[in-house]
Amino acid sequence: MTTEQNVATKLTGGLKRLGLPQVTLRGKSNDLLLGWDESPWKTFHHVFSCDLAGSVSIVNFRTHPSRLRAIRTFKKDEADIMLEKLKILRQENVHLAREYYNYGNSVYVVFDDLPLTLKQVVACDYYPNDHEVSAILAQILSGLSYLHTHGFDHQSLTCSNILLGMDGTVQIAGLEFCVKSSPNQSDSIESVATIATLLMQKYEKSSGSKGIGDIERWPIDSQAFQFLQETDNVETVDDLKEYILASGKYSKEVLAGLARFTLISARTSYSYPPKP
Structure with missing residues (x-):
């Protein structure tokens, strides 16, 4: 019987021998994480660096320059633990690695290019509506539930x-902040409540207590307001996930306009040095 490890090895060798353009490997969350013992700069061209949940290099494929990816670089003595996580955590709402390159003193991990963080959404002038807030929270809870399950x-x-x-x-x-331990449900729920509050009104109360100040924008019967109240009543992340899924059907596509506005108004640190 062929093992997963053997399959990964055969795929790796086959792709090199056939010279298939790696841009066609649009990964899925249940795909194996493949590794290569070669320089990533044979495949990718560095465009610029920026801060997106950590320092990343935004790159494009040398053979398909219109296709972008994000590369995070880890020192080899730090990479083993991270790669172990990335091989286990294969879900669409958790930062999903596509492949990695073991070269020199570093390991280069390739991700899809998701160009924004929720910090930038909060900082921009756009106030998400009920459906947009719920679509964001539903995906966060999906990923968080998956992390807890593992x-x-x-x-x-x-x-x-x-x-x-x-x-x-x-x-x-x-994911460097993910540790193997029994999930702290109350802290996780509190973190989600804080994120919801920031999405809804751009700030937290100075006292740190929960609450929405603008009840004209967020009346008490709005889904987001009701969700925030529910964070005081549930005991687990899965309870909160089930609550928001039962409240309505949410599609990530409703976030496209929010993402587009945030992209043109966002500010982030970046650098444009030459790289190999």
Whole structure:
């Protein structure tokens, strides 16, 4: 019987021998994470660097320059733990690695290019509506529930560590802050409540207590307001996930306009140095 490891090895060798353009490998969440013992710069061209839930290099394929990816670089002594997580965590609402390159003293991990964080959404002038807030929260809870199911606790679940793609995909990033332990349900629920509050009104109360100040924008019968109240009543992330799914049907596509506006108004740190 062929093992998964053998399959991965055969695929790796086959792709090199056939010279297939890797841009065609549009990965799915249940695909194996493949690794290559070669320089990533044979395949990719560095465009610029920026901060997206950590420092990343935005690159394009040398053979298909219109296709972008994001590369995170890890030192080899840090990479083993991260790669172990990335091989296990294969879900669409968790930062999904596509492949990695083991070269020199570093490991280069390739991700899809999700160009925004929720921190930028909060900072822009656009106020998400009820459906948009719910579509974001539903995806966060999907990813968070998945992490908990696999025994991981995310200890820095903030707007800065949640990515937003132009198609409305939301992914929990900052996986270096995920540790193997019994999930702290109350802290996770509190983090989600904080994110919901920031999406709704752009700030938290100075006292740190929950609450929405603008009840004209967010009346008490709005879905987002009701969700925020529910965070005081549930005991687990799965309870909160079931609540929001029962409240309505949400599609990530409704976030495309929000993502587009945020992209033209967002400010982020970046650099444009030459790289190999």
